[in-house]
Amino acid sequence: MDSREGVARADAAELVSRTLRLPDASLTGVLRTLGRPNVVWTAPEEPGIVGYGAAAQVTADGPERFAAVRQRADDVLASLDRPAAAPAVARPRFLGGFAFHDGHTGTGPWDGFPTSSFVLPHVQVVTGTGKTWVTVNAHGPDASEAAVERTLRDVRERFAPDERAAASPPGVVATARTTSRAEWREQVTATTERITAGELEKVVLAQALDVTLVEAFSLPDAMERLGDTYPSCFRFALRPTDGATFFGASPERLVTRADRDVRTGALAATVGRGETPDEDQQLAADLRSSSKYRHEHDVVTERIRDQLAGVATAIETGERRVRKLETVQHLFTPITASSDAHVLDLVEALHPTPAVGGLPPDAALRVIRETETFDRGWYAAPVGWFDRSGDGTFAVALRSALADETHVRPFAGAGIVADSDPDTEWAEVQLKYRPILDVFETGEGATTGEGER
Numbered sequence: 395m396d397s398r399e400g401v402a403r404a405d406a407a408e409l410v411s412r413t414l415r416l417p418d419a420s421l422t423g424v425l426r427t428l429g430r431p432n433v434v435w436t437a438p439e440e441p442g443i444v445g446y447g448a449a450a451q452v453t454a455d456g457p458e459r460f461a462a463v464r465q466r467a468d469d470v471l472a473s474l475d476r477p478a479a480a481p482a483v484a485r486p487r488f489l490g491g492f493a494f495h496d497g498h499t500g501t502g503p504w505d506g507f508p509t510s511s512f513v514l515p516h517v518q519v520v521t522g523t524g525k526t527w528v529t530v531n532a533h534g535p536d537a538s539e540a541a542v543e544r545t546l547r548d549v550r551e552r553f554a555p556d557e558r559a560a561a562s563p564p565g566v567v568a569t570a571r572t573t574s575r576a577e578w579r580e581q582v583t584a585t586t587e588r589i590t591a592g593e594l595e596k597v598v599l600a601q602a603l604d605v606t607l608v609e610a611f612s613l614p615d616a617m618e619r620l621g622d623t624y625p626s627c628f629r630f631a632l633r634p635t636d637g638a639t640f641f642g643a644s645p646e647r648l649v650t651r652a653d654r655d656v657r658t659g660a661l662a663a664t665v666g667r668g669e670t671p672d673e674d675q676q677l678a679a680d681l682r683s684s685s686k687y688r689h690e691h692d693v694v695t696e697r698i699r700d701q702l703a704g705v706a707t708a709i710e711t712g713e714r715r716v717r718k719l720e721t722v723q724h725l726f727t728p729i730t731a732s733s734d735a736h737v738l739d740l741v742e743a744l745h746p747t748p749a750v751g752g753l754p755p756d757a758a759l760r761v762i763r764e765t766e767t768f769d770r771g772w773y774a775a776p777v778g779w780f781d782r783s784g785d786g787t788f789a790v791a792l793r794s795a796l797a798d799e800t801h802v803r804p805f806a807g808a809g810i811v812a813d814s815d816p817d818t819e820w821a822e823v824q825l826k827y828r829p830i831l832d833v834f835e836t837g838e839g840a841t842t843g844e845g846e847r
């Protein structure tokens with residue numbers, strides 16, 4: 395397929411989609427059974443989805459990429475041939491994501507990751523709702539019901555769910571940083587000076603690690619461990635080409651659209667977890683009461699409301715609260731709305747929120763480009779799925795990493811405002827690496843270097 399042109403167009407192309415029940419299996423059971431997937435997705439209150447191969451793949455570059463992906467996917471989904479009685483949970487869905495910047499080049503570690511890429515899986519397994527289903531999708535002039543049915547039967551015959559528990563972590567040989575502690579201090583100090591000078595209000599600066607593993611990366615093990623520790627998070631793994639896998643367990647919903655109901659929220663401002671319940675409560679109390687954290691958070695809430703205003707109505711802000719995860723706690727404000735817009739239009743309106751970009755957005759993006767010494771690629775960008783009716787869910791790809799055989803590159807960042815302290819922000823970033831590092835470290839002496847845990 396020509397990645398610039400998006401979907402190869404074929405006259406009278408049809409999308410044939412059929413579904414069959416499988417023996418029930420967990421998400422990792424599916425992953426251990428059917429081989430290396432191209433997409434994995436699971437979200438709170440949603441089924442797990444694993445996709446193999448592509449009935450169709452759409453890609454698009456530049457600032458218009460959201461609309462282009464939608465148009466190209468709609469062209470495929472428009473010709474859907476699927477029995478009305480087929481289970482809705484197993485309907486065909488496009489899964490994938492976008493790069494953070496529209497000028498993404500897809501080079502270096504991001505080789506194989508276009509500016510956006512979504513697949514309609516050839517084989518799509520959904521599980522986690524009490525039943526496990528396989529859907530086979532085929533698109534193009536050669537798509538036939540007979541071939542689809544054959545593949546369905548073939549998957550069912552091969553399907554003997556393997557529910558073994560994860561092996562012990564692969565271990566870490568070495569860890570290098572994209573940004574030293576001294577460089578970070580300079581970056582944060584220069585940025586707070588720009589903020590004080592009035593150039594901008596807030597910007598999220600990030601960094602990355604290069605981790606070399608002792609044993610090869612196992613996606614089923616990584617997904618299982620992340621699911622055990624972060625059950626309330628959005629777990630994803632995306633491999634748009636034969637190259638690296640981008641995966642993670644993000645706490646941040648960018649947006650869900652289900653019928654006209656829209657769910658989003660502001661997740662910003664971070665402290666660690668206490669060693670004791672008292673210390674933990676004290677940290678949460680500081681998070682709630684500190685004017686620095688409230689400002690850092692409230693600019694995100696206000697901006698998301700503005701971002702939604704053009705694409706949604708009945709925008710309502712819930713109560714700000716503390717959201718506790720394994721190693722950090724965040725301020726979180728839920729936001730709901732109503733909209734007829736396609737979820738990709740909502741994604742376009744919301745990306746990036748100042749939880750991962752900044753304010754004003756253009757100035758923040760400029761500071762990010764001028765300051766960061768690594769390529770964000772798909773980190774902190776929208777990942778998720780959409781269907782034919784324009785429903786879908788997107789997470790912000792945080793607590794994430796790029797992985798190939800024995801190398802992993804985790805990413806993490808922190809919101810910088812006028813009174814940010816470089817050492818406090820450094821410590822916050824180290825905590826945000828933990829979800830990924832804990833998947834790989836054996837606990838036997840491997841650390842990220844400076845004992846900053």
Ligand SMILES: C=C(O[C@@H]1C=C(C(=O)O)C=C[C@H]1O)C(=O)O
Pocket residue numbers: 598600646661662663664724749750774792793805806807808809810826
């Ligand atoms: C940038 C990250 O997290 C984001 C930034 C936060 C902050 O600045 O407090 C909190 C949650 C996320 O919106 C990350 O995890 O890498």
